[in-house]
Amino acid sequence: MPTNEPTVVQTIGLTKIFKDFWHRDRVVAVDKLDLNIHRNQVFGLLGPNGSGKTTTIKMLLGLLYPTRGRINVLGRAPTDVAIKSRIGYLPEESYLYRFLDARETLDYYARLFQIPRQDRRRRVEQLLEMVGLTREARRRVGEYSKGMARRIGLAQALINDPDLLILDEPTTGLDPVGTKEIKDLINFLNRQKQKTILLCSHLLADVEDVCQQVTVLYGGRQQAVGNIRELLSQKNLTQITTERLSDAAIDRICKLVAEEESKRVVSVSTPSDKLETFFLRIVKRAQEARQQTSGVTAGGRIAEFLATDASQQRPEAVVDSLIAAAESVKTTTEEPESTIPPEEPAKDVIDELLTTTQTTDSDESADMDQAASEAVTDQPDQGDREFIDRLIKGSDKENDDDKE
């Protein structure tokens, strides 16, 4: 997805070297990193433990100062306090105050954003509802489980309805329900609200589901960068998912494939119900039965203040155009973009979702409940179309038998 949106985060030759007590170089945590994150992009920062993801993020937020290199966040230096009102940050661990309860915690952060009282209350309640902690909101945060604290951390990062959301391993410690909710939320914020999201993780599945652009770090150095679909698409495989077939039918298909295309069927499998799908179903049932829990309850409904129409509340458009102007001065390639991108209709979103599922492997497509039950709804490339049509015709009888 090439973009001409203005750059939100830009680093040039960013380097961080940690020194020891005697000021000798000890660790090169980030090495000559060039990042370009555009608006309305979900950007994934990948890498194994200790590859410099967190260090990079901390430098973007002015919590660490770069040894070398330049950083530009929302058109300013990271130490600028003003830009922070447009940033939401979820650190790698939720560093919360143990003596406050959830509501007080969120209220405190909201006050730091100078959100007016009425609005503050509303947002806090909606966020608590969203992360499923309304019923536990009176308990001290110190008593929370790691995942619950994580949810508060997430709520806290969203309280200012940020334009740039920086999530440092958002799914660690979260249960699958929470993980899925976060992924849904990221997709929602990105598609419906044109937010920019910087996500860093070593959990590849998470990144794959939401990110458009990724950078892989190793040893603080950029190893690969690019559009995720381009990086991952395996041009020489085709995957077909059907309802359960008999062995005879499979044999015939294999033969057909060999005859028609003189190619080999690489694997045939009957995917079991994915544990994730199974887990989600169980939890949902328990929640519907209103079973007692001191953990999180059903959440996931996106907070109203986040969900309100993006095009109506964008006084920041001015700032954006300012940034864009600043960009054009620097690079002189981009037109300053001051128009607001039209909201994408929901249908487009679904289309996009489906295209995403197509290019990913079968395991991932299975986690979409509908996708699994609706048989093949893929929209394959034109070249493969004919072949598949014939395939389906060829196995018609078998299919009918199965249905009886």
Next chain:
Amino acid sequence: MSRIWAVARHMIAEGIRMKIALVFIGIIVIILPVMPFAVAGDGVTITSRVQSFLAYSLGSVSFLLSLLTVFLSCGSLSNEIQMKQILMIVSKPIPRWHFFAGKWLGIVVLNAVLLLFTGVTVWGFTYYLKGMPTSVADDRETLEYEVLSVRHGVKPQEPDFESIVEEKIRRLKEEDRLSDMAYSSMKDIHQRLREDLKIQWRTFVPGEYTGFIFNNLMVDREKEDYIHLRFKPISPSGVDDVMFRARWMCGDPQYPNTMTDQNVGEFVCERFHRIVIPTHAVNPKGKIFFGKQNIDTKETITFEGDESFELFFPIGSFHWNLFRALTIIWCRLAFLAVMGLLASSFLSFPVACLACMLVLLVASFSGFFSQAIEYANIAPSGEDPLWIVGPLLRPLGAVFVWVVPDFSKFDPIGNVISGRVVPLMWVIQSVLILIFIKGMILGILGCVILTKRELAQVVV
């Protein structure tokens, strides 16, 4: 501003919910009501009982609150840095100095509330003690005069010693007897002569009469009221319980209606005595003349030190005095809070705490330290024990002593106990010096450190 207040509120919540503050508050809440029953004073008069109650309760509260302030200010900020909660704060749109200021405000508000609570309790128990039965005659009146009616003390105007000394030295020079004096420098001779004169002035040989003038008495002459002369005679012979007789009268001869009758009284040495003088004896310019004659035939008496011969006039009420005193204590705590926050902006909790305790110690004995440094500066250079590092360290020490205020200059508890006024000027001075000058300097330093720091850097 609302951000500073948000941080302050948070700080107060922390102060209250963390056990440390609760413990201190608990101690204060227990100490205060127990104290009036535990202290006995001299075991006889309620006056001494009230006085020792005031001394112990105010002393212990101000000490405990100092500790609380050090722990809270050091603990809060350094823990937040160590536990990394600060990362989530400074990634919000709040300048780091707002955060620093908010912390300070929180501690200071908490202290204010605790001191107010202390003040009300102390005030209540003082009046409770006043109502207790006593067997000593006019004990209650003494309490009223000595403690509960807040007075301003005036010392007698000194004669022009300077010119007398000059005169004397000139005469000695003429007679060439200056070298008889066993003193090295002119300055010493001068000082010695002056001291002698002063003692002479305060000493009454049998039959001697001396007139004293007290100035600036802001009393309402029209109101029928009294001012008090408080004095403690001693006998140079060193014998205890010497009795002597004295005659006195006061008033300004130029204003006949100010003249009082002559009085004669008998006094014991080594005790404080009080002479009651009607306010109409003060002349319209706020001046009073007081003549005193030692009519004893054999005893010589004298007065030692400046506080053994003072005129007091009422100037305010006990509760306002207490309030002003607590305000000064509060200023001290506010300074300590800045100190603690500064220390914890770059030190870990135990180190910051230790540093603050050290400063508290220095502040309490600041007079001693500054003298030591002054002395070291004038010591002959050859005998300097720190002869290499000395010249380097000394300016550092001087800066340290200058920045750290002399807490003994901001200790109003003695005034409350002895019923002396805590002047408004003193309060203003404390606010200015402790908060707006020295506190501000340390505060700015702390903010700069906090702003320049890489907060995500690990602290060990």
